[in-house]
Every structure is written in C-alpha cells, then in structure tokens.
Amino acid sequence: MIYYAIFFAFACFGAAVMMCLWRIITADGVGTRVLALDTMVINTIALMILYGLQLGTEIFFESAMIIAMLGFVSTVAYARFMLRGNIIE
Numbered sequence: 001m002i003y004y005a006i007f008f009a010f011a012c013f014g015a016a017v018m019m020c021l022w023r024i025i026t027a028d029g030v031g032t033r034v035l036a037l038d039t040m041v042i043n044t045i046a047l048m049i050l051y052g053l054q055l056g057t058e059i060f061f062e063s064a065m066i067i068a069m070l071g072f073v074s075t076v077a078y079a080r081f082m083l084r085g086n087i088i089e
Contacts, residue, residue, distance in 0.1 A: 013046045013050065014047065017040055020039050021040065024040070037075075041071035045068055
C-alpha cells in the first residue's frame with residue numbers, strides 16, 4: 001500500500017517540475033522565471049527525499065539539504081541583482 005502512495009507522490013511532484021519548466025520557458029518577465037525556478041528547486045528536493053524514502057538510505061536527505069541551501073542563496077542573490085544591479089557591495 002505504501003508503494004502506491006510513493007508512486008503517486010512521484011507522479012505529482014514530477015508533473016509539478018514539468019509545469020515549472022514550462023513556466024520558465026514561456027514566462028514574460030524575469031521575476032516570474034525566478035519564482036518558477038525556485039519552485040522547481042523545491043519540487044526537486046521533494047523528489048530526492050521521496051527517492052531516499054524508497055531506497056531507505058540517508059544520503060539523499062543530506063544532498064537535499066545542500067541543494068536547499070544552494071537554492072535559497074541563489075534566489076536571494078538573483079533578487080539582489082534584479083533590485084540593485086550588483087550582488088556584492
């Protein structure tokens with residue numbers, strides 16, 4: 001029974017990643033692309049955690065934490081670049 005739930009979650013998050021990819025390709029503004037990319041990172045993290053649950057290993061949880069930190073820092077850096085024109089003052 002649990003395998004059906006994990007398979008359904010894989011399908012839902014996979015569809016969400018594809019929708020975010022479509023939004024990145026077809027978006028008009030740069031801000032919309034940044035938000036879609038940030039959402040895509042979050043969905044990818046969820047897929048990695050689900051894969052770790054399916055295999056029963058902890059290495060995917062640690063890699064998901066690293067990707068979460070990099071995703072947050074890159075989103076903040078890009079937002080600063082859009083607002084101020086530079087990242088480091």
